Amino acid sequence: MDLQTMQDQLTERLLQQQLVSATISQPRLKSNDIKRIKLKPVEIKKEYLIQFEYQHEHVLKHENLPVEEAARKLALLFTDFRQALFQFTDEKVQIQLSKKFKVIWKAEPTGEKKAELSHNRKKQYLLEDGIPYPFLVRLGVQSPDGKVKKQKYDKFRQINRFIEFIDDALAYLPQDRTVRILDFGSGKSYLTFALYHYLRIEKGLDLRVTGLDLKKEVIEECQQIAQDLHYEQLEFLVGDINDYNGESAVDMVVTLHACDTATDMALARAVKWDAKVILSVPCCQHELNSQIDAPELGIMLQHGLIKERFSxxxxxxxxxxxxxxxxxxxxxxxxxxxEHTPKNILIRAYKTDRKPAAGQFERYRQFTALLSATPFLENELKEYL
Ligand SMILES: C[S@@+](CC[C@H](N)C(=O)[O-])C[C@H]1O[C@@H](n2cnc3c(N)ncnc32)[C@H](O)[C@@H]1O
Structure with a gap:
């Protein structure tokens, strides 16, 4: 097949609204700033458009074009890229261009596929297996071609889930100034990098992110990775959550699996800084386990395992x-x-002007009295209660 025939066929299919998705890859020149382009149809204000997502080394850029214009853009792209994979409503087409622009066109029927047109559909922001994201490649979750490594699949899923939460939180973050984000107990920082990637690179938010952890070596490594990826508004600091006081206002506080009362300290700091968003997955809660004394719950608490989980x-x-x-x-x-981890509860909190409901504090008091508990966080927040 020659280039013109290929382009005519693609244009025809675009005009008939048969595109489900496409990826154009293999730049002819290694120096090409754009590494890959993804296409999909979107409906914006009732108009059928084709969205082009240009994947640069560290940045994603989008443009939505009417079909005729999209077809012309596509033809242009084939002067610079040698490979494409199109999913149409009835078949998959693989295209390979030779050095001299000879076209190999391989079509394979796939049964009926439907294009998902909603611009804000939930899965739009999820990271995809098969697309290399620089931070995931650098962290060893993906191989350089974008394939998620088998042993890292759970991590990949966790990162995607976390990004869903970040996306939900976006509406609560200020859009008119630099957004300040702290990740307490960031550890190896898979999720800190994911957060940065999503908010900065995919959403273009002006932000400054700090990951804090006790472990010097881990922090140095993360700092190096951030530098290598040119993530200029992401920094890592060695420090203890309990002593971290270097802020007056923070917009979002994240603590993922910070141990025991380190989570509470982070939550208390977040409240003091008037954080708009808190995302916290606690870990190894020992504090209450040693305090609880509730004869009424003896049938449960006599079993160490149950007591631990109950606490x-x-x-x-x-x-x-x-x-x-x-x-x-x-x-x-x-x-x-x-099945992946027992540390599975995420506390999500968005700041509102709401006052507590009538009797809410008494209800809380009755509960802590029942357990004979004096929670660390209550003490930290006493001036606000
Ligand atoms: C289980 S790891 C979780 C790492 C990362 N947030 C994640 O979810 O993959 C917990 C991290 O919290 C850090 N950590 C625990 N207590 C801390 C404290 N008081 N101050 C700073 N970091 C702390 C530990 O060093 C460790 O790296």
Whole structure:
């Protein structure tokens, strides 16, 4: 097949609204700034458009074009790229161009596929297996061609789930100034990098992100990776959550699996900084386990295993209630499937002007009295209660 015939066929299919998705790859020149382009149809204000997503080394750029214009753009792209994969409503087409622009066109029927046109559809922002994201390649989750490594698949899923939460939180973050984000106990920082990638590179938000952790070597490595990726508004600091006081206002606080009361300290700091968004997945809650004394619950608490789990659930319920009492709309949500980790509850809190409901504080008091508990977080927040 020659180039013109290929282009005519693609134009015809675009005009007939048969495109489901496409990826154009293999730049002829290694120096090409754009590495890959993804296409999909979108409907914006009732107009059928083709969205082009240009994947640069560290940045994604989008443009939505009417079909005729999209067809012309596509023809142009084939002067610079040698490979494409189109999913149409009835078949998959693989295209390979030779050095001299000879076309190999391989079509394979796939059964009926439907294009998902909603511009804001949920899956739009998820990271895809098969597309290389520089931070995931650098962190060893993906191989350089974008394939997720088998042993890293759970991590990949967790990262995607986390990005869903970040996306939901976006509406609560200021859009007119630099957004300040802290990740307490960032550890190896897969999720810190994911957060940065999504908010900065995909959403173009003006932000400054700091990951804080006790472990010097891990932090140095993360700092190096951030530098290598040119993530200029992401920094990593060695420090203890309990002593971290170098801020006056923060927009979003993240703590993922920070141990025991380090989570509470981070939550308390977030409230003091008037953070608009808090995302926290607690870890190893020991505090209540040693405090609980509730004869009424003896049937449960006589079993060490149950007591431990009960303490963890009670701790998270108390955390959520305290955040609600100081004006946060708070939910406890499933982070990822239980089969992957027992540390599965995410506390999500958005700042509101809401005052506590009548009797809410008394209800809280009755609960802590029942357990004979004096929670660390309550003490930290006493001036707000
Ligand atoms: C289980 S790891 C989780 C890492 C990362 N947030 C994640 O979800 O993949 C917990 C991290 O919290 C850090 N950490 C625990 N207590 C801390 C504290 N008081 N101050 C700073 N970091 C702390 C640990 O060093 C560790 O790296």
């Amino acid at each position: 963890a659930l009670a701790t998270d319920s108390i955390r959520a209630e305290l955040l609600s009492l100081v004006g946060y709309e708070t939910q406890l949500m499933e982070f990822i499937d239980m």
